[in-house]
Amino acid sequence: MKAQPQNTRAGRPSEVSAATADVELLQAIAAGSEPAFAELRGRYRAAVARVCATVGDAEREDCEQEVFARVWRKAALFDPTRGSAAAWLLTVARRTASNFHASRSRTPTPSSDEPAAGATDPADVDAFWLDAALVRLSEQERTVIELAYYRDLSEQAIASQLHVPLGSVKSWKRRGLNRLATLLGEELA
Amino acid sequence: MTHEAAWTRLPDLLDDRDDAALLAHVQVCADCQRQLFLLGRVDRLLRESASGRRLPRRRATRAWILAAAAALAAAAAALALILPQQTRSHGFALRTGMGRLVGEATMGGGDSHNVSLALTARHLPIDHGQMFVLWAGESGSSIQVGRFMVDRTGSCRVRFNLPGNRSWRHFWVTEPERPRAIVAST
Numbered sequence: 001m002k003a004q005p006q007n008t009r010a011g012r013p014s015e016v017s018a019a020t021a022d023v024e025l026l027q028a029i030a031a032g033s034e035p036a037f038a039e040l041r042g043r044y045r046a047a048v049a050r051v052c053a054t055v056g057d058a059e060r061e062d063c064e065q066e067v068f069a070r071v072w073r074k075a076a077l078f079d080p081t082r083g084s085a086a087a088w089l090l091t092v093a094r095r096t097a098s099n100f101h102a103s104r105s106r107t108p109t110p111s112s113d114e115p116a117a118g119a120t121d122p123a124d125v126d127a128f129w130l131d132a133a134l135v136r137l138s139e140q141e142r143t144v145i146e147l148a149y150y151r152d153l154s155e156q157a158i159a160s161q162l163h164v165p166l167g168s169v170k171s172w173k174r175r176g177l178n179r180l181a182t183l184l185g186e187e188l189a
Numbered sequence: 190m191t192h193e194a195a196w197t198r199l200p201d202l203l204d205d206r207d208d209a210a211l212l213a214h215v216q217v218c219a220d221c222q223r224q225l226f227l228l229g230r231v232d233r234l235l236r237e238s239a240s241g242r243r244l245p246r247r248r249a250t251r252a253w254i255l256a257a258a259a260a261l262a263a264a265a266a267a268l269a270l271i272l273p274q275q276t277r278s279h280g281f282a283l284r285t286g287m288g289r290l291v292g293e294a295t296m297g298g299g300d301s302h303n304v305s306l307a308l309t310a311r312h313l314p315i316d317h318g319q320m321f322v323l324w325a326g327e328s329g330s331s332i333q334v335g336r337f338m339v340d341r342t343g344s345c346r347v348r349f350n351l352p353g354n355r356s357w358r359h360f361w362v363t364e365p366e367r368p369r370a371i372v373a374s375t
């Protein structure tokens with residue numbers, strides 16, 4: 001039985017938005033905020049899915065659910081002085097996926113109550129963070145950036161593909177990149 | 190150019206779009222320098238992420254042409270470093286007092302008044318902070334080219350503009366508060 005946010009654990013009222021930092025979300029989740037949990041889950045769903053993809057199709061969905069169930073249960077253990085929120089979440093996701101692998105081979109590994117953020121490769125944390133940060137952009141900003149970087153399309157080609165003026169593409173790309181840089185600044189602060 | 194206008198257009202610098210007014214503002218604006226540093230890192234993250242996700246090209250021949258173009262560009266860049274004085278675009282290397290390579294730069298044509306300088310720093314020592322100042326000198330005079338911020342590995346990519354009417358021969362990097370403490374030089 002997986003732990004899920006319960007109404008009985010409803011915490012203090014909190015205002016959660018796309019602008020709320022990951023660290024603040026985890027702290028709100030630790031206090032029982034379901035809106036904060038929903039926001040964090042929305043941001044990191046794709047990033048967690050990428051980690052859980054390693055356990056195979058049959059258990060992938062269970063793995064994803066278990067990751068967020070652990071986040072809900074263990075958010076109070078997150079210590080921002082020991083690492084970033086993305087690093088902590090990546091550690092939780094990897095440890096959960098690892099347990100799924102272990103259970104398949106019938107050699108369960110001990111599970112620590114306190115995931116350590118410092119053991120992860122910074123490059124992996126960056127990639128994990130980027131997946132979540134892209135979710136926080138507007139749809140237009142995210143689409144333009146993904147087409148520019150992941151499809152290697154020029155701004156003119158993007159404008160043609162989306163049937164929008166070139167100026168709109170330039171504007172969305174600038175706004176999206178600036179937003180990502182600002183989020184990265186918050187992450188590094 | 191207002192700060193707001195410059196801030197909005199900072200991502201343009203990632204695409205090597207030379208804009209003298211924008212670069213002039215960035216040179217004197219610490220907030221824009223920091224944002225540009227962060228933009229450079231975001232750009233690198235996206236490119237690294239793209240290498241694992243990029244969809245295959247519609248036509249293999251186009252990938253082949255791009256690979257050939259990249260090889261030609263790399264050869265041209267190497268040639269620019271080998272023959273620095275014989276071409277309009279040239280480069281230089283920055284080394285610490287112990288001879289360790291910590292930066293490479295290329296200079297190219299900007300506009301009628303300026304030349305652009307693209308600096309790639311790698312593993313600068315960050316014992317005294319992550320901010321540095323790049324200086325340029327010619328016979329008997331020097332100017333502060335600009336400040337830049339490196340990441341936790343001492344690395345960054347940054348662009349500056351230099352007055353094009355002088356022949357800059359010597360470059361060096363110092364800490365911001367200690368202009369006599371040279372961290373690296375040509």
